[in-house]
Amino acid sequence: MTNNLFGVHYFPTDVPATFESRPGELYHYKAYIGSHRLEVAQGDCVYFFNESLDTAFVKRGPCTIETAHLATVIRGYMPPDASCSLSGVTTLPYINGCSTRQLFPPIRLGDPTLQLLKIPPFSKEQDHHIHSTSRVVLILSGKGKSIVGVADKNITTALTPGMACIFEPMAPHHFETHTEEPLIALPLHIFSSIGAIEKNHPMFNGTVQV
Ligand SMILES: [Fe+2]
Structure with missing residues (x-):
């Protein structure tokens, strides 16, 4: 479900979908909602979550990942691979x-x-x-x-x-x-x-x- 009037978009993650940044945006990204297998190119990175939704990951390309919930590829940013637990308090x-x-x-x-x-x-x-x-x-x-x-x-x-x-x-x-x-x-x-x-x-x- 999208709201182009104000630029907000909602997606259920049980239905595969994609959303890409607008051509005029300052930074390029592409979100993969739901189940996807995707190739991440060298020069890009991907933020995603494991299937049990207890861990977040960031991986730099080139890599191949499978995602069940949400993965977002950011172009031109290459942080080192990392993972982080989603449990714990806010700080x-x-x-x-x-x-x-x-x-x-x-x-x-x-x-x-x-x-x-x-x-x-x-x-x-x-x-x-x-x-x-x-x-x-x-x-x-x-x-x-x-x-x-x-x-x-x-x-x-x-x-x-x-x-x-x-x-x-x-x-x-x-x-x-x-x-x-x-x-x-x-x-x-x-x-x-x-x-x-x-x-x-x-x-x-x-x-x-x-
Ligand atoms: Fe906000």
Whole structure:
């Protein structure tokens, strides 16, 4: 399901699909939603998750991977291969009671980063915001709502575990939770903002409240 009005796209991960960055975007990426076997070229890298959804990986090309949930190939970025557990607590504060953990921090300032974002239960106060670069997000656990748009035209979409959400640059949005369970989301920043300390890290600096 796509929302071309504001540049936000939602996908169930039980149906294979792909989504590629717009021709005019600053950075090139291609997301593979659902089950795929894909070849990653030299000069590119891929961020993906294992089938049991307990580990995140980044691998540099050339390589071949199989993915069941979500894999995102970023052109022209070649970090070393790494893996990271998705279990564990968040470690950095984010806005409006939310918090984050850097699964794969940017190696240099502004590099791509995969984060683990926790939105607490009954969180309705997250400020509406935009990001300067695309976000490719997997909903890991919990339920919530994604609100996209502007004051007179907001579109609400239910968030459920396993969904993929892609936010194009400058898409105005925020997430809410309405149950006793936190929402855990895994946003990949297609290149990021600077910093890695309290209130000065990619999740914080990459969010501009509107
Ligand atoms: Fe956001």
